[in-house]
Amino acid sequence: xxxxxxxxxxxxxFYGPIQALRDVSLDVEQGEIVTLIGANxxxxxxxxxxxxxxxxxxxxxxxxxxxxxxxxPTHKIAKLGVAQVPEGRRVFSGMTVEENLLMxxxxxxxxxxxxxxxxxxxxxxxLLERRNQRAVTMSGGEQQMLAIGRALMGxxxxxxxxxxxxxxxxxxxxxxxxxxxxxAAEGTTVFLVEQNANHALxxxxxxxxxxxxxxxxxxxxxxxxxxxxVREAYLGGH
Amino acid sequence: MDSLAxxxxxxxxxxxxxxxxxxxxxxxxxVYGIIGMINFAHGDLYMVSAxxxxxxxxxxxxxxxxxxxxxxxxxxxxxxxxxxxYGWVIERVAYRPLRNSTRLAPxxxxxxxxxxxxxxxxxxxxxNDQGIPALLFGAVxxxxxxxxxxxTYSQILxxxxxxxxxxxxxxxxxxxxxxxxxxxxxxxxxxxGILGIHTDRIISTVFVIGAAMGAVAGVLVxxxxxxxxxxxxFIIGIKAFTAAVLGGIGSLPGAMLGGIVLGMAESLFSGLVxxxxxxxxxxxxxxxxMIFKPSGLLGKPAxxxx
Numbered sequence: 001x002x003x004x005x006x007x008x009x010x011x012x013x014f015y016g017p018i019q020a021l022r023d024v025s026l027d028v029e030q031g032e033i034v035t036l037i038g039a040n041x042x043x044x045x046x047x048x049x050x051x052x053x054x055x056x057x058x059x060x061x062x063x064x065x066x067x068x069x070x071x072x073p074t075h076k077i078a079k080l081g082v083a084q085v086p087e088g089r090r091v092f093s094g095m096t097v098e099e100n101l102l103m104x105x106x107x108x109x110x111x112x113x114x115x116x117x118x119x120x121x122x123x124x125x126x127l128l129e130r131r132n133q134r135a136v137t138m139s140g141g142e143q144q145m146l147a148i149g150r151a152l153m154g155x156x157x158x159x160x161x162x163x164x165x166x167x168x169x170x171x172x173x174x175x176x177x178x179x180x181x182x183x184a185a186e187g188t189t190v191f192l193v194e195q196n197a198n199h200a201l202x203x204x205x206x207x208x209x210x211x212x213x214x215x216x217x218x219x220x221x222x223x224x225x226x227x228x229x230v231r232e233a234y235l236g237g238h
Numbered sequence: 239m240d241s242l243a244x245x246x247x248x249x250x251x252x253x254x255x256x257x258x259x260x261x262x263x264x265x266x267x268x269v270y271g272i273i274g275m276i277n278f279a280h281g282d283l284y285m286v287s288a289x290x291x292x293x294x295x296x297x298x299x300x301x302x303x304x305x306x307x308x309x310x311x312x313x314x315x316x317x318x319x320x321x322x323x324y325g326w327v328i329e330r331v332a333y334r335p336l337r338n339s340t341r342l343a344p345x346x347x348x349x350x351x352x353x354x355x356x357x358x359x360x361x362x363x364x365x366n367d368q369g370i371p372a373l374l375f376g377a378v379x380x381x382x383x384x385x386x387x388x389x390t391y392s393q394i395l396x397x398x399x400x401x402x403x404x405x406x407x408x409x410x411x412x413x414x415x416x417x418x419x420x421x422x423x424x425x426x427x428x429x430x431g432i433l434g435i436h437t438d439r440i441i442s443t444v445f446v447i448g449a450a451m452g453a454v455a456g457v458l459v460x461x462x463x464x465x466x467x468x469x470x471x472f473i474i475g476i477k478a479f480t481a482a483v484l485g486g487i488g489s490l491p492g493a494m495l496g497g498i499v500l501g502m503a504e505s506l507f508s509g510l511v512x513x514x515x516x517x518x519x520x521x522x523x524x525x526x527x528m529i530f531k532p533s534g535l536l537g538k539p540a541x542x543x544x
Contacts (some may be wrong), residue, residue, distance in 0.1 A: 017501055052432050054428060054431070054432075074431040074432065075431050075434050075435055075437065076434075076437045077432075078432060078433055078434030078436075079434055084432050086429060086432065090426055090428075090429040091424060092421070092422050092425045092429075093425065094421070094425055095418070095421065095422070095425070099418055102418060103418060103419075103422050103430075104414075104433060106419070106433050106434040107433070107434035110415060116277070150433075154433070154434065231329055232521075
């Protein structure tokens with residue numbers, strides 16, 4: 001076995017009659033930050049949701065540390081050590097910040113919850129200030145921190161993030177990406193889906209470019225940043 | 239009679255009736271909250287629990303257990319457990335297979351289950367009224383001026399057990415891990431699955447809790463009124479559903495509040511105005527609240543997710 005933590009092979013996924021992913025293959029190595037960039041509707045979110053079996057893959061393999069996730073029920077996948085910060089954050093709006101964090105501990109049980117919550121509050125001091133506030137009352141950036149904190153509560157080995165920069169002010173995006181770097185430095189593998197190609201490629205070790213449900217390009221972050229096609233399509237030509 | 243005494247008497251009766259509505263409304267509101275369907279068979283589960291109460295009372299007396307508190311406690315527990323099993327099976331057999339179907343399909347299935355339960359009981363137990371002997375006698379009389387109002391011991395039992403049940407459930411939902419998982423599944427089922435919550439099991443649990451709370455109502459009302467038949471669940475089910483909508487369907491405190499408000503309103507109207515039109519008044523109250531606050535007393539306005 002290699003040190004690939006995630007290996008996707010020839011994945012095909014459908015929404016009803018519409019094929020959302022076509023023969024997608026990619027891999028993420030232990031400890032890496034890998035990004036997947038692409039336009040809105042390219043299939044990036046579908047890929048992340050497919051990892052959690054929602055929608056189920058029609059064919060192909062999703063190997064997490066060698067285990068094929070394709071036929072594993074959704075609720076068992078988090079217990080294997082994969083966490084997701086989904087598109088639109090999806091924090092539990094009616095719950096307090098602390099309750100949201102507790103929900104994140106579900107895959108590993110509540111025995112470490114207290115110490116982990118403290119760790120998250122040190123990592124995102126803003127969440128400590130808001131701990132008894134309902135998530136719905138917080139700003140987008142704070143909700144994003146909460147969604148990341150919630151995912152970290154499950155002590156994941158692989159963290160999947162779907163457009164954490166969506167709808168946030170540039171300065172907040174910068175803060176969030178700095179935090180992602182810290183998370184990776186502590187040993188969590190990060191797989192980041194983004195439309196914000198500039199930030200994502202600067203952060204990532206490697207990247208993939210998805211167009212219409214297919215992988216079009218791959219390379220290191222710097223290579224892709226220098227690539228004409230990428231510059232044209234995702235970086236506004238500069 | 240002194241009109242103050244009448245009002246106080248009707249408030250006591252209303253609180254009793256309202257606690258029962260509230261207990262049953264919990265089942266409607268929790269199921270609606272978590273899977274967005276109205277479980278039209280819920281009133282019939284209440285009816286089943288009335289028969290189970292009689293069966294347990296008979297069994298316990300057959301085995302020579304005659305300490306009243308023990309009998310009441312075991313009857314309550316046994317009825318809750320078996321009604322809970324009914325709730326679990328119904329979800330499993332009649333609703334879960336239709337989960338990803340149209341919104342209407344589980345509703346039709348629920349109406350079907352309602353008929354199945356009624357006919358099953360009618361065939362096995364007959365269509366005549368059944369009854370149990372009264373177990374609790376006596377009342378507390380409270381003087382008011384030259385007059386008095388009274389609270390019977392069985393009313394006290396209904397109010398105390400209902401409020402205890404509601405309090406305990408509120409604690410579980412607000413403070414425990416199971417409760418958080420229920421709330422999370424209600425707010426966002428897909429995300430809950432991603433976080434590792436076995437959402438199908440949580441949905442089953444909610445059905446069991448709803449059925450068990452309905453069973454508490456069934457035991458209490460049966461002990462108080464004594465008689466029931468195979469269609470007893472219909473009207474009280476509709477009333478409890480009204481209470482759930484009045485309080486804001488999907489909201490647990492709303493169901494309890496809606497139940498008590500409805501029970502109080504109905505009793506006061508009966509006592510002070512007219513008994514024949516009490517149902518008209520109750521449903522009229524619902525219509526009025528719906529006009530001015532469509533999401534109910536404690537409900538949140540529905541926001542369509544995009």
